[in-house]
Structure formats: C-alpha cells, structure tokens
Amino acid sequence: MKKLNIEKNKSLKFFNAYFIKTNAKYFYEFKGNISELQQILRWASISNEDVYILGGGSNILVTKDKIDGLVVYVNNDDIEVYDEKIRVSSGVDSSIFSIFAYVNGLSKTEFLYGLPGKIGGAIYMNARVYENSISDILKKSRVVTYSGEIKELENKDMNFGYKDSIFQHKNYIIIDSEFELKKGDKGDILKQMDYNLKQRVKKGHFDYPSCGSVFKNSLMDDIYAGELIDNLNLKGTSIGTAEIFDKHGNFIINKNEANGKDIQKLISYIQKKVKEMKDIDLEKEVVIW
C-alpha cells in the first residue's frame, strides 16, 4: 500500500482562531484528492482513530493538550463560475468566495465578506450575518461520509435551521458546493462588502483572538445571548487571561496566551449565572475539541 500522506504530532496552534496550543496525533491536509481522502478515512476506521474535521478553526475551542485522533484539514481551493452560479471547494475562505463573486459581478455573498473561516465551516454552522444565512444561497453540496461514500445533497436535504445543519448530526465531510447567485451592480456589491467589514472592525471583532459568538441566540424567544450577558453585568469577567469581551458580551477573548480550559470554565460560569438569574439555558455555538 502507498505510504499515507499523514503528519504525526502536528501543532494546531496556528490552525485555530484562539491560538490555543495543542497537537494533533495525526494530521492530513485535504487538497482535493478524494480517493486519497477515502483511503485515509478507511485507515482511520481500521485503526480506530476518531476523525476531526478542521476548516479555518474560527469556531473551534480546543481544550485538550492533544487531539487524540486524525485531524482532516479541509484545504481544497477550486472555485469556478458559470452563469449565475459558483461552484466552490470547502477549503476556500468565505471572504475569498465573496471577492470572487464580486469580481464576476455576482451579488448575494456580500454578507460573507469579513466572516472568518472557510466555506465548509460556514455551511456546517449555517453561518448567519444580520438577516442572511448561507443556506439562503446554497443549492447543493457534495460530501464524503466517514465511511468513504460520496453523496450529493440538495439544500432541502441539509436540514438547515438557525445555526444548524445536518452536518452537526452526521459524519459527513463537505467537499464542495454550488451557490445560486444573481447579477448585481459591482459598485453596490463592493459598497456593501466594505460596509460589512468596517462594521466588524468597529465592533472589535479582530481586536483579540476569539471564536466570535460563543452562544447561539434564541430567535423564537427573542433572546440575544450578548444582550443577556451584558444586562447581567458579566462583561469584563475573566478566568486566567480568558475574558468576556467588554465590547460584546457574547465574545470570550484570549487576552494573552489563555488556555482552552479557562475559556471553557468561563463558558460554564456564564451558563450557570444566566440559568440562576434568568432561568435560561444558553446553548453553545462554539464547537469544543
């Protein structure tokens, strides 16, 4: 059998937005070779190794010194346009996708400009910015299951909800996806992209390492986690060098070499306080490794 293209004991510090130090027992960078991916998944299954899928690492909190399994870093980067559609690999950054759409005079991806992370991760979380969710423009995705089977899923098969998708409940790796966009005025598109990025900068999104919003909102009950945390005067609370951001109650920032366990403790602390004081169960958005 050909030698597997896997690295051992790989540092993930620069693969997660919190810059938490950890090492992957095994690490495979998927650049688009599906048969190689299938072979590696088969190996992981036979070797009883857990599989972890990594995109841009902007919604993952690492709490362990070692990720005991195989990390598949999805870094395929093909992107092509035809008519008003774009087919994009999961390893493409959301902002690059948005720029590509703009260059081709296509609108509807402006909200993704400035969103950290890659397209695969955005679909997994059904990323949402203001009133727009990625599921609004997604037509279909090609996935590989952990057992190596290739499937094509239509939007309706992906069970999208608020910050929810089938991918949070099944062992699928999203390989690439087709988006249905529409022609737009390039000047207007650029103006909107520029506005979106400036809003993020203004709100301090890039001031410190973070994973963005830690908790999901509850749109049905009109509960916004950030507002709730703010109203309970929890902003500024810290454990070690992990701190609830003073500019945004739903962000926990890494002020200086924070460790993942302290961030996790702060998450539990917020959940406990909110339960005690408001009888509300806050659901985590961030994925814990």
Ligand SMILES: Cc1cc2nc3c(=O)[nH]c(=O)nc-3n(C[C@H](O)[C@H](O)[C@H](O)COP(=O)(O)OP(=O)(O)OC[C@H]3O[C@@H](n4cnc5c(N)ncnc54)[C@H](O)[C@@H]3O)c2cc1C
């Ligand atoms: C400053 C900041 C601001 C943010 N603002 C927003 C915002 O406005 N709206 C919003 O929705 N989110 C926001 N986020 C969260 C995050 O950027 C998004 O959820 C992003 O889309 C995650 O993509 P990623 O590639 O980084 O995913 P990762 O963090 O790498 O992974 C997240 C989850 O997706 C899974 N995953 C990743 N790629 C694949 C794949 N190809 N197939 C299957 N599963 C996969 C991972 O296993 C993991 O469970 C913000 C984060 C930061 C740091």
